[in-house]
Structures are given as structure tokens and as C-alpha cells.
Amino acid sequence: MxxxxxxxxxxxxxxxxxxxxxxxxxxxxxxxxxxxxxxxxxxxxxxxxxxxxxxxxxxxxxxxxxxxxxxxxxxxxxxxxxxxxxxxxxxxxxxxxxxxxxxxxxxxxxxxxxxxxxxxxxxxxxxxxxxxxxxxxxxxxxxxxxxxxxxxxxxxxxxxxxxxxxxxxxxxxxxxxxxxxxxxxxxxxxxxxxxxxxxxxxxxxxxxxxxxxxxxxxxxxxxxxxxxxxxxxxxxxxxxIPLSAIELGQKSSNIRISSGVSELDEMCGGGFFRDSVILVSGATGTGKTLMSTHFIAGGTAKMERCLLFAFEESREQLFRNANGWGVDFEKMENDGVLKVEARYPETANLEDHLLNIQRVIDEFKPMRVAVDSLSALERVSTIKGFREFVIGLTSFIKHREITGFLTSTTTSLMGGTSITEGHISTITDSIILLRYVEMYGEMQRGVTILKMRGSMHDKSIRQFSIDGKGMHVGKTFRNVVGILAGNPQHVDNNEEIQRMDGLFSDDK
Amino acid sequence: MKYLLKLFLTGQSETSRRAVENLKTILETHLSDQYELDIVDTLDDPESATADGIIATPTLIKDLPPPLRKVIGDFSDSEKVLFGLGLVALDEDQETTDT
CATH class of the missing domain: 3.40.50.300 (P-loop containing nucleotide triphosphate hydrolases)
Structure with missing residues (x-):
């Protein structure tokens, strides 16, 4: 003693x-x-x-x-x-x-x-x-x-x-x-x-x-x-702002939820996971806002509360867009299943945006949160500050055990990555890429699931179209390489096979 | 005209004792009975110390005649005390500013 x-x-x-x-x-x-x-x-x-x-x-x-x-x-x-x-x-x-x-x-x-x-x-x-x-x-x-x-x-x-x-x-x-x-x-x-x-x-x-x-x-x-x-x-x-100090003690759930697009659910192996964060990346006009709209419509159809933070477009624009794809945001808001928060990134600094997002999430208690687009917020911050913001936001969403749907605009029209992706890709559970593909003198759109944590998924790049009812995923692009790199090239099958063979040849 | 003086001390320390002794000698020599000295122990009366904004002890406050002045220390430098009381001008600095 x-x-x-x-x-x-x-x-x-x-x-x-x-x-x-x-x-x-x-x-x-x-x-x-x-x-x-x-x-x-x-x-x-x-x-x-x-x-x-x-x-x-x-x-x-x-x-x-x-x-x-x-x-x-x-x-x-x-x-x-x-x-x-x-x-x-x-x-x-x-x-x-x-x-x-x-x-x-x-x-x-x-x-x-x-x-x-x-x-x-x-x-x-x-x-x-x-x-x-x-x-x-x-x-x-x-x-x-x-x-x-x-x-x-x-x-x-x-x-x-x-x-x-x-x-x-x-x-x-x-x-x-x-x-x-x-x-x-x-x-x-x-x-x-x-x-x-x-x-x-x-x-x-x-x-x-x-x-x-x-x-x-x-x-x-x-x-x-x-x-x-x-x-x-x-x-x-x-x-x-405690950011990553928020413990990632969340339970990984196996519950699947619908992305709002049935073909996409199939590509994901049955839908998104309940408590996951999904990043959608693509150039302007490739359909990111459309996918957010589907994601919300998919939730409200099951009477799940959804929250949309918009940093690129005004409420009026968003509501009009949604209407154009057959989704009635106004009715959803009146029914209390949707809340749209449209803000101009420059109205506050990033720390204040984060606190506001957290506050609204805690008040509205949604099952699904969409942020369109995350990359618009890059403008009001330093690179370091933005990275902390992304970490803070994703860990907060995971902590609340809800589904987060984040969009990111790539700087070049044909593809490539943005700063956002560099910071976020390791934190998000799923990454979906949207790309323009030039096919025989015509611009087409392609979608692919790059990553889907904890699940099998379709690895092909699928062509999709947009009409008055929204997004329609079609066939796999064949005879095209270099889509993700932003440099699509047509090849005939023989050439592609030769190229693939070349990759594994011993005498390099 | 009488000098109104207040002396703030903290407890019965050696510094307190020395300060009182030094000050009394100076006052007796230069002001004889032309002053009133009020001694305050900040331990007994912190409110007074607050009222006069006292931080350091010992502190001597000359309330009258104006201007209000404070002398801090154990009063071992009698020149400074006399200047504080307005009984002498302080050496060179004082004169150079006048010329």
C-alpha cells in the first residue's frame, strides 16, 4: 500500500x-x-x-x-x-x-x-x-x-x-x-x-x-x-465544429432503399443502403439535379421525409425542373414530406453553412438528405476548409443514420475529377458517375456505379436518356473506351481485344 | 490645506510594515500635521480596494489636493513619493519639457 x-x-x-x-x-x-x-x-x-x-x-x-x-x-x-x-x-x-x-x-x-x-x-x-x-x-x-x-x-x-x-x-x-x-x-x-x-x-x-x-x-x-x-x-x-471528432459509431445497415430509378437500383444490386452516403459526380447538365429529384421522389413515395439543400438553383427553378420530370415538389412540401432549402453559397461562410445544415436536419428529421451541389460550396472556402466541411457533413449524416445524396460538378464537360471528389470519395459509400459520351455525332449520357461499399454492383457504363418522366437507363455502351477519362473513342471489337491483350503481355 | 491620503495594504506582511514606516517618516518630515492618512487592509475591506481600483499593494492615493495620484511600492524611494505628493518636481524630465 x-x-x-x-x-x-x-x-x-x-x-x-x-x-x-x-x-x-x-x-x-x-x-x-x-x-x-x-x-x-x-x-x-x-x-x-x-x-x-x-x-x-x-x-x-x-x-x-x-x-x-x-x-x-x-x-x-x-x-x-x-x-x-x-x-x-x-x-x-x-x-x-x-x-x-x-x-x-x-x-x-x-x-x-x-x-x-x-x-x-x-x-x-x-x-x-x-x-x-x-x-x-x-x-x-x-x-x-x-x-x-x-x-x-x-x-x-x-x-x-x-x-x-x-x-x-x-x-x-x-x-x-x-x-x-x-x-x-x-x-x-x-x-x-x-x-x-x-x-x-x-x-x-x-x-x-x-x-x-x-x-x-x-x-x-x-x-x-x-x-x-x-x-x-x-x-x-x-x-x-468538431468535424471528424464525431465518432463513426454508426451501425451499417443492410436495409436497401430505392434511388427512385428502378434500373439504377438494379445496377446497385438492389438499391442504396439506408445509412450510406452517395456521391454523384458529373459535368453540368449530365443529370445530377434530376437524380436528386428521383432520389427524393423515391423517398416521398414511401412517405419518408426528405430534405433538399440546393446551392445552385433557386426554389422556383428546382420546382419547375421537377415538374418537367413529373415530380410535384410543391405538393410534397404541403404534405410535409419534403423541405427544400435553397441558398446562395456566398450568403455565409462554410462553417455557418455546415451549422445551418446540421440544425435543419435535426429540426426536420428527414430520412433522406440531398445536397445539390456540394461543389458549389467550394467557392466560399479554402481547400482545407472545404475538406473539413465535407468530412463534417458526411460524418454528421452517417451519425444520424440517414441517407445522404451529394452531387458534385466536374470542372470539365467531358469528365475528370473535381476537388470535391478527391476529398470525399474515400468517405462516401457509393460513387455514381454521370458522363457525356459522343456517339456518331450525337451527345449521349452515360451512367456507371464506380463504387458500392458492401455490395455487388453492375460495373458497366450504361447509356441513359431523359424525358418528361425523368431518367431512363438503357443499354451498355459497346465499342467505346475512355468514357470515364473524358476521352471516348470508338473501337471495333477486335481492336479492344487486342488492347486488352496488350495490357497483359509480358514483353513490355 | 490638508492632504487627504489613503494607504492600501494587504495583511500584516513585512512589505506592509516597511511601507507604513517609510511613509510615516516622509510625511512627518515634509507635511508634519498637514495630512490625514487612512489605512485600509484589502483583506478586511476588498470593497474599498474595488472602489478605488487598487491592484497593487502597497498603494498610496492622494485624493486631495488635486490631481489625484497613486504611488505604489514600499516607498523606499522617497523622491518618488514626494513627487507623487506634489511636493517636488521630478528631476530632469520635468524641466526639459518646460524649456
């Missing part, structure tokens, strides 16, 4: 900041101080206040905000838009400011040694008065600016952090850094002040701003690695 090591288990405090508890595997280390470092404008103060706000909202636990920089009235004004009723909570005794911001017009002269005894006494008093369990200090850099003697400031910061530990509160200290990638803080002491370090970034990439959060260090406990995108919602504050 004597030689048993003392194992102090670090418990975490759920912050209730959307998504953060997920990437931090349970929240902030309880009873400890976490350093929150970031450049100017990286939302450190918002995070620091929101941490307190969510505590009050979740279980009424008090919060103390120690400010070295902005005055309390300014802070309240700046965060008013988030709907945080700080003034009311102050009256109710749940929220307290410790105002250590510089006093304008008061000259301070230094004569000898001093300490931060008064500050510590004030923080302790505020914590007791509000019965606070959460404390935020904003910011370290400002206190170094206020007191010129770095050595004293350092020593006193350690004392302050020690006092917070004794009080048993979970705390955040913000620190300003000058570069997005580089030293954690300006004064070289920041990371030693706290056991835990979180970095907020606001990087300019391809002329687009991208906010990310990274947990750099959690002493003695685990967290998710890497940078996680986050956004600041006007009515909510910070929302971290």
Missing part, C-alpha cells in the same frame, strides 16, 4: 461552449488554469466571457471576470449582441467584474517593491460573493503593459494562479501573441503560468478568414489533436 503511487485524476468541467467539450474530451481541466492565447481579434475575450455565461446558464454557477484591458461597460456593450444578460446576472449576484483596467488620467508612480495583494483579495472576494466556480482573466499582456516591472508581474501572476487553485475554481487566462504560428505569448512566461494551453487562430488564407482552435497542451489529461474550425454566431457566440 505504501508503494502505491498517488494518482491524482484530473476531472474536467464541461464548458457548454458548443463543440468545445467534444474536442477537449469533456471540457476544461477542473480546478485548474488554462491559458488561451491568440492574436488580436482571435476571439479570446468572447471565449473568456462565454465560458462564464455558459456556466451561469447551465447550472447557475457564478462567474468572475477580471479585466486588465477593457472597462466593464465596454465589455458589456461589445457582447450585448450575443444576448448575454450580464447586467442582470450582476444584480442577481451570479456574475461579477473585477475591474483592473487602467484608470484614465490617474498618474501612477512607482516607489520600491510591490505585489498584487489587492488584486488577489478582490478576486477572492468576488469569487466568494458570487460563489463562483469559473473565473476568466483578460489579458496577461495588458497587465504587463500596466506594470512595467516584468519580474514582479511574473512572480505575482504565479501567486494569482496559486490563489485561484486554492479557491478551487476553473479559470482561463488570455494572452496575446503576435503571430498565428510561433511563440505562445509575448512575455515568454505565458505557458508556464498555466498547465493547459489553448490557441485561437484567425488566419488569412486565399483572401478568406478562417478561425481555428487548437488545444496545445492539457497536462495530465487527454484531448483531440489538431486545429478545429470555429465560428462566431451572432446569437450564440463561439461554436466549435
Amino acid at each position: 505504501a508503494n502505491q503511487p498517488i494518482k491524482s485524476k484530473i476531472v474536467k468541467l464541461e464548458t457548454k461552449i458548443d463543440g468545445f467539450d467534444h474536442i477537449s474530451i469533456g471540457g476544461l481541466p477542473k480546478g485548474r488554469t488554462t491559458l488561451l492565447s491568440g492574436t488580436a481579434g482571435s476571439a479570446k475575450t468572447v471565449f473568456a466571457i462565454q465560458f462564464l455565461v455558459e456556466g451561469i446558464r447551465a447550472n447557475g454557477s457564478g462567474g468572475v471576470f477580471v479585466t486588465f484591458e477593457e472597462s466593464p461597460p465596454d465589455i458589456k456593450l461589445n457582447t450585448e449582441g450575443f444576448g448575454w444578460e450580464i447586467s442582470e446576472w450582476e444584480i442577481e449576484g451570479k456574475f461579477a467584474f473585477v475591474d483592473a483596467s487602467p484608470q484614465i488620467g490617474v498618474e501612477t508612480i512607482v516607489s520600491g517593491e510591490y505585489d498584487f495583494g489587492a488584486l488577489i483579495a478582490r478576486v477572492e472576494h468576488a469569487v466568494k460573493k458570487t460563489q463562483a466556480t469559473r473565473v476568466s482573466l483578460d489579458s496577461l499582456s495588458a497587465i504587463f503593459n500596466q506594470f512595467k516591472d516584468d519580474q514582479i508581474v511574473r512572480r505575482e501572476l504565479f501567486r494569482l494562479v496559486g490563489a485561484l487553485k486554492t479557491l478551487g475554481v476553473t479559470s482561463i487566462i488570455t494572452a496575446e501573441r503576435t503571430q498565428e504560428y510561433g511563440a505562445i505569448g509575448r512575455y515568454g512566461v505565458e505557458e508556464f503560468v498555466a498547465d493547459n494551453v489553448i490557441i485561437l487562430r484567425n488566419v488569412l488564407e486565399d483572401e478568406k478568414r478562417r478561425r481555428t482552435m487548437e488545444i496545445l497542451k492539457y497536462r495530465g489529461t487527454s484531448h483531440q489533436k489538431g486545429e478545429w474550425p470555429f465560428t462566431i454566431m451572432p446569437d450564440k457566440g463561439i461554436v466549435v
Whole structure:
């Protein structure tokens, strides 16, 4: 018993900041101080206040905000838009400011040694008065600016952090850094002040701003690695987008559902799987919107709720198109089995689009979701941001155990791949390609199932036509090679056989 | 005219004791009985420290005569304290700005 090591288990405090508890595997280390470092404008103060706000909202636990920089009235004004009723909570005794911001017009002269005894006494008093369990200090850099003697400031910061530990509160200290990638803080002491370090970034990439959060260090406990995108919602504050941290714990189901086109169901070996994500790729006009329409009609025919996100066409266009193929979207919406959300990609950044899609899915609770097209969203994001979006979206759809139908427009008319496909093809369960095929001076359309996870499928490239009733899949293209590569060539059978033979010849 | 002064300390520390001693010497020498000194322990009265925006201790506040000034430290540098009280101008800087 004597030689048993003392194992102090670090418990975490759920912050209730959307998504953060997920990437931090349970929240902030309880009873400890976490350093929150970031450049100017990286939302450190918002995070620091929101941490307190969510505590009050979740279980009424008090919060103390120690400010070295902005005055309390300014802070309240700046965060008013988030709907945080700080003034009311102050009256109710749940929220307290410790105002250590510089006093304008008061000259301070230094004569000898001093300490931060008064500050510590004030923080302790505020914590007791509000019965606070959460404390935020904003910011370290400002206190170094206020007191010129770095050595004293350092020593006193350690004392302050020690006092917070004794009080048993979970705390955040913000620190300003000058570069997005580089030293954690300006004064070289920041990371030693706290056991835990979180970095907020606001990087300019391809002329687009991208906010990310990274947990750099959690002493003695685990967290998710890497940078996680986050956004600041006007009515909510910070929302971290956990993306692939969403566990893929979904059960693979063997239930088949109809694609809405019977020939296509046959090609897939009996239809799509219930909880799978299908990617349809093709050039503009090859029939992707048509296939989404069939996919939805196939669901609503069985009274399954369907949700369509359109990023390329307006509602009116979509409804007109559907009518042209004999599908009545309007009636479906009136019957409550369909919801069409048409948005222009540029109306929001990708993080906000993802959050909106997730919110609508959770509200409408569909069995089928179609996104037409996913590639339209490439426009509003960086390559990295887009990849994260795709991962986030597909894992969310799988998590909800519904069927996702995503379309992607290829950049070249005759085929080829898009960025979307590169990012998504390994995540999706099925890939369907639509291609133009030039046959004897006429453009025809071809469809093939490239991949169908967990099932046998038709490997041929089938010709299909579109009329007033939609899509009709016909015969296999014969005597044509190079369709998928976007370079169809007619061959007679002999030539093809010779070519195939050539592939396996030994004397290469 | 009387000087209205307030001294903030934290507990009965060695720094607190030294600060009171240094300050009293300076005040007795330069202001004799022309001052009122109110001593506040922030541990007993954190609300007062809040009202005056005190962070560091010891802090001396000169409420009157104006302008309001703060001197922080253990008052071991009596020149600085006298400047804070407005009893002397502070060396070269002060003069160069005037010329």
C-alpha cells in the first residue's frame, strides 16, 4: 500500500461552449488554469466571457471576470449582441467584474517593491460573493503593459494562479501573441503560468478568414489533436465544429432503399443502403439535379421525409425542373414530406453553412438528405476548409443514420475529377458517375456505379436518356473506351481485344 | 490645506510594515500635521480596494489636493513619493519639457 503511487485524476468541467467539450474530451481541466492565447481579434475575450455565461446558464454557477484591458461597460456593450444578460446576472449576484483596467488620467508612480495583494483579495472576494466556480482573466499582456516591472508581474501572476487553485475554481487566462504560428505569448512566461494551453487562430488564407482552435497542451489529461474550425454566431457566440471528432459509431445497415430509378437500383444490386452516403459526380447538365429529384421522389413515395439543400438553383427553378420530370415538389412540401432549402453559397461562410445544415436536419428529421451541389460550396472556402466541411457533413449524416445524396460538378464537360471528389470519395459509400459520351455525332449520357461499399454492383457504363418522366437507363455502351477519362473513342471489337491483350503481355 | 491620503495594504506582511514606516517618516518630515492618512487592509475591506481600483499593494492615493495620484511600492524611494505628493518636481524630465 505504501508503494502505491498517488494518482491524482484530473476531472474536467464541461464548458457548454458548443463543440468545445467534444474536442477537449469533456471540457476544461477542473480546478485548474488554462491559458488561451491568440492574436488580436482571435476571439479570446468572447471565449473568456462565454465560458462564464455558459456556466451561469447551465447550472447557475457564478462567474468572475477580471479585466486588465477593457472597462466593464465596454465589455458589456461589445457582447450585448450575443444576448448575454450580464447586467442582470450582476444584480442577481451570479456574475461579477473585477475591474483592473487602467484608470484614465490617474498618474501612477512607482516607489520600491510591490505585489498584487489587492488584486488577489478582490478576486477572492468576488469569487466568494458570487460563489463562483469559473473565473476568466483578460489579458496577461495588458497587465504587463500596466506594470512595467516584468519580474514582479511574473512572480505575482504565479501567486494569482496559486490563489485561484486554492479557491478551487476553473479559470482561463488570455494572452496575446503576435503571430498565428510561433511563440505562445509575448512575455515568454505565458505557458508556464498555466498547465493547459489553448490557441485561437484567425488566419488569412486565399483572401478568406478562417478561425481555428487548437488545444496545445492539457497536462495530465487527454484531448483531440489538431486545429478545429470555429465560428462566431451572432446569437450564440463561439461554436466549435468538431468535424471528424464525431465518432463513426454508426451501425451499417443492410436495409436497401430505392434511388427512385428502378434500373439504377438494379445496377446497385438492389438499391442504396439506408445509412450510406452517395456521391454523384458529373459535368453540368449530365443529370445530377434530376437524380436528386428521383432520389427524393423515391423517398416521398414511401412517405419518408426528405430534405433538399440546393446551392445552385433557386426554389422556383428546382420546382419547375421537377415538374418537367413529373415530380410535384410543391405538393410534397404541403404534405410535409419534403423541405427544400435553397441558398446562395456566398450568403455565409462554410462553417455557418455546415451549422445551418446540421440544425435543419435535426429540426426536420428527414430520412433522406440531398445536397445539390456540394461543389458549389467550394467557392466560399479554402481547400482545407472545404475538406473539413465535407468530412463534417458526411460524418454528421452517417451519425444520424440517414441517407445522404451529394452531387458534385466536374470542372470539365467531358469528365475528370473535381476537388470535391478527391476529398470525399474515400468517405462516401457509393460513387455514381454521370458522363457525356459522343456517339456518331450525337451527345449521349452515360451512367456507371464506380463504387458500392458492401455490395455487388453492375460495373458497366450504361447509356441513359431523359424525358418528361425523368431518367431512363438503357443499354451498355459497346465499342467505346475512355468514357470515364473524358476521352471516348470508338473501337471495333477486335481492336479492344487486342488492347486488352496488350495490357497483359509480358514483353513490355 | 490638508492632504487627504489613503494607504492600501494587504495583511500584516513585512512589505506592509516597511511601507507604513517609510511613509510615516516622509510625511512627518515634509507635511508634519498637514495630512490625514487612512489605512485600509484589502483583506478586511476588498470593497474599498474595488472602489478605488487598487491592484497593487502597497498603494498610496492622494485624493486631495488635486490631481489625484497613486504611488505604489514600499516607498523606499522617497523622491518618488514626494513627487507623487506634489511636493517636488521630478528631476530632469520635468524641466526639459518646460524649456
